[in-house]
Amino acid sequence: MTTDVGRPPGLAALLPYLRAHRGTLAVVGALSLVGAAASLGQPLLTRAVLDRMTATRPIGALVVLLVALVVAAAVVGGLRDYLLQRTAEGLVLGTRRRLAGHLLRLPIAEYDRRRTGDLLSRVGSDTTLLRAVVTSGLFETVTGAVMVLGAGTAMLLLDPPLFGVTLAAVGVGVGFALTVARRVRGLARRAQERVGEMTSAVERAISAARTIRASRAEEREATAVAGSAEAAYAAGLRVARVQAVVGPVGTVTLQGAFLLVLAVGGARVAAGAISVGDLVAFVMFLFFLVLPLGQAVHAYTQLQTGLGALARIEEILDVPVEGADDRRARPPALPAGPVAIEFDRVGFGYPGGPPVLHEVSFTVPPGTRTALVGPSGAGKSTLLALVERFYEVTGGTLRLAGTDVRDLPRDVLRSRLGYVEQEAPVLAGTLRENLLITAPDATDDEVRAVLAEVNLGHLADRSAEGLGVQVGEGGVLLSGGERQRLAIARALLAGPPVLLLDEPTSNLDARNEAALRRAIDAVAVRRTLLIVAHRLSTVVDADQIVVLDGGRVVAVGTHDELTGTSPLYRELATHQLLVS
Template sequence: MTSVPNRPVGLAALLPYLRAHRGLLAVVGALSLLGAATSLAQPLLVRSVLDGVSAAAPVAGLVGLLVALVVAGALLGGLRDYLLQRTAEGLVLGTRRRLAGHLLRLPIAEYDQRRTGDLLSRVGSDTTLLRAVVTSGLFEVVTGAVLVVGAAGAMLLLDPVLFGLTLLGVAAGVGFALTVARRVRALSRAAQERVGEMTSAVERAISAARTIRAARAERRESETVGDSATAAYAAGLRVARVQAVVGPVSTVTVQSAFLLVLAVGGARVASGAITVGDLVAFVMFLFFLVLPLGQAVHAYTQLQTGLGALQRIEEILDVPVEGAADRIPPGPAARTRPDPPMIEFDRVGFGYPDGPPVLHEVSFAVPAGTRTALVGPSGAGKSTLLALVERFYEVTAGALRVDGVDVRDVPRDVLRARLGYVEQEAPVLAGTLRGNLLIGAPTATDAQLRAVLDEVNLGHLAERTADGLDVQVGEGGVLLSGGERQRLAIARALLAGPPVLLLDEPTSNLDARNEAALRRAIDAVAVRRTLLIVAHRLSTVVDADQIVVLDGGRVVATGTHDQLTTTSPLYRELATHQLLVT
């Protein structure tokens, strides 16, 4: 797993995410300012109305203007909230697309060491928390700041004495609340990590549901998931406890300031220092000061929660995607020989990250248009060699060449366009038969799809129901047999028409009849392709042009079947166990 600095993120990290929405955000900002202006004008109009009533002056126009301001403020607030929600949803959508695209391009080694559920949690729940950054965080802080500044200025002009008393109480409450809120980011990140662990536990249990049922392990797995859920619950409670402090502090601040203003303000009205209108206006401004402050403190905690989620998102986005560190050849790649082999391993060594070496100075060549089989005991490194050809991993020693060119000097997309790869597990994607076939050949016609299905003895799948090629295959191909899944994966590779086929145990899940049919299909395509096949069943490769025997990550013998039965003790042992020799 790539080591990524666990760097904290600030508001500046949000700017790239908000940049695409800057036009809409500018409109929201303008509406916020207009809404704040209508709110701040209301106390002044109330004072004028009260003073006019006291002086027996006409106030109908002022009352009408006050009502108009209230209605305008409500309409502006509603429009602003809608646009803000729209912006937030756009932010979440853009982040999910970016993160999903990045996840699909991570080096294979990252998938080997990271938990799928945690990655899913970052795309799902972490990106959802970013919504609060916009809707309940960033703009509430900005709008609240405008109201606070405006209200504070008006209060200072109305009565400096009352303002000074108010400021002392409010500053103490807000300072305490902000101190508490600073803890939210770390606690929120920890809570999201627990949610990721819980998602991983659920994903693990669901993906192995049949195994768990067969082993009668439902209770144990439920307890495992329950423990993860409990840990997430406890982490969520820690966040809730810190956030819960903000509410009471805000309430006490508001009530204390209100009572203080009423007491001192009433005395000042009685002494004639200020009028009743001044006091009422001051109290209204007090609410415009304190309530936005409370909302701003709450928004600050929401902002910290969103920034904690953003930190987890940025952690993944900071992982270099596959190919980011590719070396760039100095010029057009030249072939090493006039007629190089299609694939050549030249003293190749390899070890997985943080693991011991798997391959040791592996050397052999696969001539163009021939069929080469890799055989040997489990763990000999056969499947690893195919992964190196696909550049899922990079060789750590020696060189691997295709058409005489080091694969590290070939862009991965260009290289893989020449390769058809069928994995040992033969994964099938949820969806339809057609959708699975079109993954590598999106422009193939129905006639081509049916032809390749017939080629691997799967034509009956398109005839099972009236859906034809659009028949569902189930999650992970569960509606197909193991052999059908493997043949479908081979059909998918054949449909793309690559000049090189890499087949990892292509017949491991097939019965004798379908194995024979698939061998005939492989024989047909081998005429115009280069094949590199990993096989445990030697019966499928006895007619290969060459067989490479591996043991312990080393090549121990190379030759044809007849040659190896006499020259390689290991191959003869494998063939004897499979009744190919006596």
């Protein structure tokens, strides 16, 4: 389903969302018809009661039936409203599940170009607006249409001239209200965009709270957030102004039609054209005509608001998820042990940017350690991202065990890889939860063993909660070095044959760096390692060192070889006091 961003989706776009609830909605529709029939029967019974009273005939049975209809209409209406609310909540739940699952599978490039707060707003406030589409939008419009059709037909049968007068008065008001309401959808979407921008501003400020405090920038950030909030406020006011017109128009229409009917109807009663009972029934039908019309117009504005939110939801759902371009349903078999990684004239550039890699070629033999070194911006971390297929190569070929990685579904590829990012993210939750994210079936003994491998065994021992100890939002209760080692332990726990380590020792002191090097030495004998390193001391004993500069391979060899053959490597090693 493709949505034109410039044109919000119509009612047809709602059908996939409502399909799962079609059984309940059918019951709601039936209850609406029963409720409408019970309501529309009341004026006719009232007319009969008045006519019998005028003729001094008994009215007891008719009064009982009238009361029964009133009660039945109320009960049916209450049950219908409950089912509608339940359906609306189910619709919101299903949409949030679908949207959240889709967001987590978007290509990495989408996260690069979109703001996190805006994505959160689509899952939160935009999906909430869909509730109004069902409760006070779609079905109030349909129910109102049924009531208007029934009441209009009855009024036409009771007195065609009086109905013509009523239709003229009501038509003017409804036409004006609908003209105004059409503006709501576009305004509502812009209002939701402003809310998304505000959420992004708040998310940005909270995620960098310590930096903001240390920089004494609280006031500036608060002003920026307030500016976003004011923009959302102004956009919301524009919607409110348009919606506010609908209520007074409905009130004027109702009162004007009522007064007009009383005047014209009174004259017709005086002329003997209709009876008092006919006039009372006509007035009651008038309420059943005008009130649902007012509700329907209000529901229409709610529907436009919901459709504006739906456009933002559909915009994200229309983005193809990662893996949609996988070449093969059945991946080729890969060996069980360590595998080779081959870069064959690989080129790459980030979307919308210049090339950052130029015909990079080298091979990481199976079961060996290869280090990537070079100045910042040389393309080292980008190479790891390409192995993980966070991005696709734009030139050349990248192979794992002789197979083009584009021929491997991403989940199959990543099941063979362990990846530790440079920033070493830690998830809010417990120590155990952070480790089990890569190996959900691992036992506590296996978890403790891998923690000991990276010199983190003390984390589970310093609290009575053991592995259940909280690490805080983003791992704030851990030191920088502990967060990095926890990320490495997380990768090791899954036992992948290939480890990709991006600056694994960047936040470690000398003691923990030595411990981590021992852990890497222990696992390297049965894995292929590709390591990005700024600290050359951690990779001087690597089987192979690849030196990059400006997105190109400028030298390949061991530490001893490169100190004599690569001026750039010798310069890096000299600055780190590894050579004199």
